[in-house]
Amino acid sequence: MEIDALLLSRLQFAFTVSYHILFPAFTIGLAAFLAVLEGLWLWTKRDAFKTLYLFWVKIFAISFGMGVVSGIVLSYQFGTNWSEFIRITGGVIGPLLAYEVLTAFFLEASFLGVMLFGWKKVGPRLHFLATVLVAVGTSISAFWILSANSWMQTPQGFEVLADGTMRATDFAAVIFNPSFPSRLVHMLLAAFLTTGLVVGAASAYRVLKERAQKGGGGPVEGWTESRIGLVMAIGLVAVVAPLQLLAGHWSGEVAHEHQPLKTAAIEGYWETRADQPLHLFGIPDRAAQKNHLEVSIPGVGNMIQNVPRDEVIKGLDQWAPDDQPPVFIPFFAFRVMVGLGLLMIALGLGGAWLHWRKRLFDSPWFLRFCVAMGPSGFLAVLAGWMVTEVGRQPWLVYGVLRTRDAVSPVTTAEVATSLIAYISVYAVVFTAGAIFILRLMAEGPVAAAAEPDPRQDRAPGSALAKAPADTTPGEDA
Amino acid sequence: MLDLPLIWAGLIATAVLLYVVLDGFDLGVGILFPFAKRKEERDVMMNTVAPVWDGNETWLVLGGGGLLAAFPGAFSVLMPALYLPVLLMLAGLILRGVAFEFRFRARDRGRKFWTQMFAGGSILTAVAQGLILGGFIQGVTVVDGRFAGGTFDWLTPYSLLVAAGLVAGYALLGGAWLMMKTKDNLHGDAKRWTLIAAGAVAALLAAVSLATLYIHPRIASRWGFDLSNGFALDWAALAPLLVIPAVGLAGLAMVFVMARKGSHRWPFVGAIAVFLSGYLGLAASFTPYVAPYALDYRQAAAPDNALALMLWGTAFILPLILIYTAWVYWVFRGKVDEESGYHH
Numbered sequence: 001m002e003i004d005a006l007l008l009s010r011l012q013f014a015f016t017v018s019y020h021i022l023f024p025a026f027t028i029g030l031a032a033f034l035a036v037l038e039g040l041w042l043w044t045k046r047d048a049f050k051t052l053y054l055f056w057v058k059i060f061a062i063s064f065g066m067g068v069v070s071g072i073v074l075s076y077q078f079g080t081n082w083s084e085f086i087r088i089t090g091g092v093i094g095p096l097l098a099y100e101v102l103t104a105f106f107l108e109a110s111f112l113g114v115m116l117f118g119w120k121k122v123g124p125r126l127h128f129l130a131t132v133l134v135a136v137g138t139s140i141s142a143f144w145i146l147s148a149n150s151w152m153q154t155p156q157g158f159e160v161l162a163d164g165t166m167r168a169t170d171f172a173a174v175i176f177n178p179s180f181p182s183r184l185v186h187m188l189l190a191a192f193l194t195t196g197l198v199v200g201a202a203s204a205y206r207v208l209k210e211r212a213q214k215g216g217g218g219p220v221e222g223w224t225e226s227r228i229g230l231v232m233a234i235g236l237v238a239v240v241a242p243l244q245l246l247a248g249h250w251s252g253e254v255a256h257e258h259q260p261l262k263t264a265a266i267e268g269y270w271e272t273r274a275d276q277p278l279h280l281f282g283i284p285d286r287a288a289q290k291n292h293l294e295v296s297i298p299g300v301g302n303m304i305q306n307v308p309r310d311e312v313i314k315g316l317d318q319w320a321p322d323d324q325p326p327v328f329i330p331f332f333a334f335r336v337m338v339g340l341g342l343l344m345i346a347l348g349l350g351g352a353w354l355h356w357r358k359r360l361f362d363s364p365w366f367l368r369f370c371v372a373m374g375p376s377g378f379l380a381v382l383a384g385w386m387v388t389e390v391g392r393q394p395w396l397v398y399g400v401l402r403t404r405d406a407v408s409p410v411t412t413a414e415v416a417t418s419l420i421a422y423i424s425v426y427a428v429v430f431t432a433g434a435i436f437i438l439r440l441m442a443e444g445p446v447a448a449a450a451e452p453d454p455r456q457d458r459a460p461g462s463a464l465a466k467a468p469a470d471t472t473p474g475e476d477a
Numbered sequence: 478m479l480d481l482p483l484i485w486a487g488l489i490a491t492a493v494l495l496y497v498v499l500d501g502f503d504l505g506v507g508i509l510f511p512f513a514k515r516k517e518e519r520d521v522m523m524n525t526v527a528p529v530w531d532g533n534e535t536w537l538v539l540g541g542g543g544l545l546a547a548f549p550g551a552f553s554v555l556m557p558a559l560y561l562p563v564l565l566m567l568a569g570l571i572l573r574g575v576a577f578e579f580r581f582r583a584r585d586r587g588r589k590f591w592t593q594m595f596a597g598g599s600i601l602t603a604v605a606q607g608l609i610l611g612g613f614i615q616g617v618t619v620v621d622g623r624f625a626g627g628t629f630d631w632l633t634p635y636s637l638l639v640a641a642g643l644v645a646g647y648a649l650l651g652g653a654w655l656m657m658k659t660k661d662n663l664h665g666d667a668k669r670w671t672l673i674a675a676g677a678v679a680a681l682l683a684a685v686s687l688a689t690l691y692i693h694p695r696i697a698s699r700w701g702f703d704l705s706n707g708f709a710l711d712w713a714a715l716a717p718l719l720v721i722p723a724v725g726l727a728g729l730a731m732v733f734v735m736a737r738k739g740s741h742r743w744p745f746v747g748a749i750a751v752f753l754s755g756y757l758g759l760a761a762s763f764t765p766y767v768a769p770y771a772l773d774y775r776q777a778a779a780p781d782n783a784l785a786l787m788l789w790g791t792a793f794i795l796p797l798i799l800i801y802t803a804w805v806y807w808v809f810r811g812k813v814d815e816e817s818g819y820h821h
Contacts, residue, residue, distance in 0.1 A: 065575050075538060079563075090552065102791060102795070103790075105535045106539075106801075108531075110798075112532075113809070114528070116528070168780070
């Protein structure tokens, strides 16, 4: 493979978009969780909910900031690296991206200020409204992005003009394209799951730590908050993880109907035939056009796709090798995603059962499992996006515009420079952000939720008594 | 029938102007960061913009996203042409954006590092935006609707001069903002910074204006100057445009006079007038181009049905955005001091 601006631009987009999706995947769910916590606090007046809110809002602030700045990069990257994509399709998907800014970004960004800094500036109800609006904004953002991306998977409602650019013939068809509903549901559930797993892991970590500290004595500080957090998280995962299995299946059915090439890559089907097997494992080899070391269950592939056993399912042999995606990546990423999803279902149902038996807080092995599953939502989200984005190759807009025809007229050196710059900057930012978040989680809700006392933050020696009176010259007019 | 491309050119120009003024003052606060004397004063400086910077920056996303959606032809030409300065701007925005939270969370050495990143990122962003503006004024090479120039077309002494001017301009906005939002010693420092920045802006604005007239005959002729052989002036062309530099001079005068008189708010208004003048000056020089001097707003526009779809939403949503943005500024009105502490 030749190292050129196309390959480097693809690597750069894969890197920057993978980095970015980690934050929305977490903050979409976390914003909703915060709105629920604040609502519960206003309703029940229980201090534990306020403590939990003040704790998780700090983690939200760090994650959201990282999401904002990495998102700006993406919107400009469409122009810097994929200018032909915008030149050709801008008249169709441009409005979707513009509506994201108008309906979501401003809402989030403006009310975030009130949410983070307005605790003492506005009343509790108005503050709650700000939290709710931020949460709504994050979900609206997902709506438009998933719509635009789904149009790239299952394009419709457009025509190609004489100069090669596109014009929408029906914007309703563009926005509500065939793969959009299932993929939006799949992504929103993934975001809620990711948040639930992180909240569950952080809470389980504190429960484990408090068990160790307690040493048989009475409850220690933070006892209640960590337990509430854990139960809420497990409740969420227990409900959402099984639903996600159904949503994922729905998404797969839509792909089978509209993107048979992607389905064939995911399932590792090289041969077009009826009665496909289900490949549990294998090593797809595009050069040989077959899988090595296959572990398969014959006769159930069609059942998994929800089609009769005697119906023919297309294999990769329907397309020339140059028109096939790099099968290896969607094949394995899909198995990673599904494997993690099954573990999440086990966590949710197992936790719910333990809680029902009143043994949840006294099951160290299960609490450790919760901690270990903390990052699994992020991994599953990344794997899922790899399935869908790599599975669409070699097309950028499926069946319409090839990735190689969408790249900007920029030089290899320029893209190499930007790729190195992004990797360096993101490495610094990610390391620092991860340290700050993990540090807060280790402290736990009670220690970290305390309102910072401005006086403690002073440099040594600058005693408050010496603070000068307001000697500002001039008038405040 | 509405002239949709024209309306959208106006809307995007307004969004970019709002961005330049709003993010301008919070970038300016970052540019002035190295001059603050104490950590507590830097805390206050940051706290004056912390609740609003994210909303301010969203106007940049609207400017970029709006250009993408309304003028895909221009967006797909300008971005590759300005590849490296856009990269620098994004890197600067990332470092300063995360610094708001990170600087507060970090300890000792980490805090120092993120203090530097906030200042460095703000300066880098301002310089990069100046280079983008300079490169934009110089124009881009377009063949067959695609960018066809070189990697460093934007890098000239002229674009560096524009970058210096924009850094000074943002420092002026930031200083005047701090005069309005702080008190005591920090207010005194802000006043000094504002006056120095205003002096630098006056000099650089004059230099950029002259350089533009000399280097770009096309713009010079629009202002009634013909400097190709000797000096010729067409008063009829220049006279109606003179109101633009007049607004700028009035703004500068307001900054100097009102700051000396001890006003806390009028210098900020004066600084906005200076930016308005510079911006209108550019608009008068470029109309009707959205990718100088290759594509005008009609050639680069998206199909009418895309523009119409966006316009209906915008007509309803944009006033709403302006209302709640104003409300957020109202919530955080008044002076910020060290006792206000931080936030959540």
